[in-house]
């Protein structure tokens with residue numbers, strides 16, 4: 209079983225690109241299954257369903273979507289196995305830019321929209337910096353120079369990644385991504401995270417609603433960057 | 441500047457999956473090739489095939505060869521080795537940066553000296569009537585300014601041996617000078633156009649219908665004569681535009 213984790217901010221083109229990639233994978237005789245993780249709602253499963261492959265949705269609700277993905281990875285793999293799949297494609301919600309849900313033995317793909325401007329690669333964090341492949345989408349909307357500047361910024365923060373220029377509308381880049389997936393390694397037991405999730409428990413996490421500073425405990429960070437542990 | 445390669449387009453299939461009539465087109469350094477056809481016929485798709493050096497892996501199944509052979513993967517993706525520059529239909533920049541910073545970063549991505557940015561701005565200002573300042577934010581440039589800047593950027597920074605142009609005529613820029621600038625130094629220029637002047641400046645033009653290359657027309661002596669006439673009219677229109685912009689009175693038919 210191969211595991212592909214596809215992350216990226218909302219609307220960056222993850223599903224659009226993945227739909228094209230799945231067509232290539234199926235054409236080449238692979239058996240992909242898809243799990244979409246989102247926070248509150250998604251209709252991506254209906255889009256995947258049209259390709260007649262096993263599809264499942266997980267909603268993280270109150271949990272950090274990346275933590276939810278990590279916590280459920282084992283279950284997703286078991287499900288895909290039972291469905292007779294040989295590649296599990298996991299599209300995440302990717303909203304929490306402090307965490308990255310990539311295990312070590314997977315193909316980690318970060319999908320990023322070039323129209324958000326060349327400063328975006330600096331803002332995305334571990335989602336981008338720990339990915340194996342960075343897929344740039346929506347290049348049809350900007351000039352070639354702008355795409356090249358964006359690519360340079362991506363390589364500034366993740367020098368070892370492979371950058372693929374893809375298009376969710378035309379399917380450009382899909383065969384390249386499919387090839388990389390096919391060449392990828394299999395998952396094994398005891399996979400570990402690439403990026404350590406930050407320690408972020410505070411009294412707000414446990415239901416505090418009063419805003420005044422004196423009510424707060426836990427790992428807390430001030431506007432000036434000073435971080436401390438307050439409490440027992 | 442990279443070495444000057446010969447580009448070959450091997451035919452694929454049309455929108456219905458039927459093999460296209462033209463099976464092979466060879467383009468030599470220094471040639472301007474036009475691409476014509478009705479809106480939606482697949483002209484931009486052909487440009488896209490060339491831009492990504494398609495290897496039978498796009499919807500059309502076309503293959504692009506460089507000097508008669510398949511290009512390697514690195515040539516396809518690394519901007520430092522890119523054989524193809526593209527001037528696209530998108531007339532506006534979205535990046536939240538000023539002109540100078542953007543050009544310097546683009547030069548860096550192409551492995552070129554950052555000081556080339558000055559030369560780009562200087563050249564761009566010869567193509568547009570509205571001067572561009574180095575500290576101007578990209579997002580406030582007019583369509584004509586953006587096009588001029590992109591054209592000069594391709595000539596100076598990208599400097600690839602193949603240049604693709606998609607519908608340049610829609611912008612307020614000196615078309616003929618822009619095309620001559622891009623075609624300089626033995627580059628292959630491939631231009632998608634409905635504009636009679638640009639189409640007839642090309643030595644040959646490919647006709648596209650329903651996604652297929654259906655014909656190649658060589659520009660005749662008569663067509664070249666017509667082209668010269670259009671250039672005169674175009675220059676006259678451009679000078680009238682300048683007169684109006686200056687707030688002067690239009691004197692006569694010149």
Ligand SMILES: Nc1nc2c(ncn2[C@@H]2O[C@H](COP(=O)(O)OP(=O)(O)OP(=O)(O)O)[C@@H](O)[C@H]2O)c(=O)[nH]1
Nearest residue numbers: 217218219220221222223224345346374375376377
């Ligand atoms: N112009 C253009 N639009 C694109 C491209 N890729 C995707 N889109 C559009 O962008 C929008 C969002 O695409 P999705 O594939 O749903 O994005 P997503 O990342 O899966 O979104 P979520 O799952 O909601 O986070 C859709 O309207 C797509 O049609 C592209 O390459 N070019």
Ligand SMILES: [Mg+2]
Nearest residue numbers: 222223252299
């Ligand atoms: Mg999606």
Ligand SMILES: [Zn+2]
Nearest residue numbers: 272274304307
């Ligand atoms: Zn998180």
